[in-house]
Amino acid sequence: MNTIRSPQPPPSLTRSVEDYLKSVFHLTSQGGFATTSDIAEMLDVAPPSVSGMMKRLSETGLIEHVPYRGVQLTPQGRRAALQMIRRHRILESYLTSKLGYDWGDVHVEAERLEHAVSEKLIERMADALGEPRYDPHGAPIPTAAGEIEEAELVPLAESEVGSSLVLQEVGDEHPARLHYLAEQGLTPGVRLTVIDRQPFNGPTIVRLGDGTTRVVGQELALLLFCRSSDGE
Amino acid sequence: MNTIRSPQPPPSLTRSVEDYLKSVFHLTSQGGFATTSDIAEMLDVAPPSVSGMMKRLSETGLIEHVPYRGVQLTPQGRRAALQMIRRHRILESYLTSKLGYDWGDVHVEAERLEHAVSEKLIERMADALGEPRYDPHGAPIPTAAGEIEEAELVPLAESEVGSSLVLQEVGDEHPARLHYLAEQGLTPGVRLTVIDRQPFNGPTIVRLGDGTTRVVGQELALLLFCRSSDGE
């Protein structure tokens, strides 16, 4: 018979699949492959679970798997990943702006909600917020069409002593660290000058826009992604 | 060793379990048992799936199962069910009030979100709304402590001809019906007088507060839950 199929109703991805796709996206954002063990660590599952999932995902055409090398997203997988990232970041923005959430608490909430919200709800939230371009941690929000801004950012921990920077984006997964950073005034948009750095993975010392200084240990300085502001 | 266990971290119910508990709650709200086939129909699963789940739920102490008779919620199951119903109804209220959702569309959205939101998010939404007591369909919202208002309502289809009623609550699961009812001005709070009813499951004729009349077919009249307003 070989009946012509009507345009398949989108099979709706599971929560697990959606989180795997996001992980692959993040791990390949600098190009290259995402490895089994990196994905396993990011999602806190055992490596064989990843192998199993990668097999299923490549059968459904969401990723390309090169055995023993790693995986990359197909265009279809990338679209799905960017959609999830848009959901996540719009949710974080909405919770922060409209429901008084602390920026340290939104990530964990968004991590669950992103799998349950409809496209329609996300667009209503985006609309209520005025189509925000960045989430509360400074990460760019993909458009509904699946475009995302790519910036070259350097972690403060790896910045050049003497450079003038703008803090652009902060790693969003650690509530306690975020809480502390906010107290220190280290939030996206702040200007800073790198005064010094201690050796042996020591702290970075910065001067803020208001003239005060901060001593930032390496662990935190690795979470602070900056762009150069020399030309400004 | 027999170590003393600290107060078990709540095992966090699955989406399925949460929906089964809600079904049992609704089916037993008039007392008695929820039957396997009623639950199966309400959740659109096969009866053996229900039997299987009922077994698991009675093992975890959420329901009491009398074989071949049906099930009832334990106090623990009832608490969990009421918590889900609170979440569902707060979500419906929030989507309607704050994000411009049509009252016909909120149910399906809430049906998914109720399993993903945290207690904290629900309470923030409730707070933003001013602790609403009824959802957009007129259903009472349980308190955070697990209290729910119980009213004796009669479906318009079974009301007495000649009586004066207030439309209190409308079945919330059918977007198209809800859309139509809103057009007809048949929304919670409206006063109506039952003028007549045609025989053989025919329509009920009502006069609204503004003097206009409506002819309501039985299928819809079964969704309109009213309380008497004779004394007012």
Added chain:
DNA sequence: ACAGTGCATTAGCCTAGACTAAATTTCAAC
């Protein structure tokens, strides 16, 4: 060239939660 090591994969098992088909129980009707 080859041994060793570390990562990746396979093999095999488990649970939740669906399903269908078969067996069992209940209950109403005779």
Added chain:
DNA sequence: GTTGAAATTTAGTCTAGGCTAATGCACTGT
């Protein structure tokens, strides 16, 4: 009381997505 229909449960199967233990591959160093 027996019988038959309807509801319920059991038996057996399936998929998704985890896990551990065992095996296989690839690169590094000699």
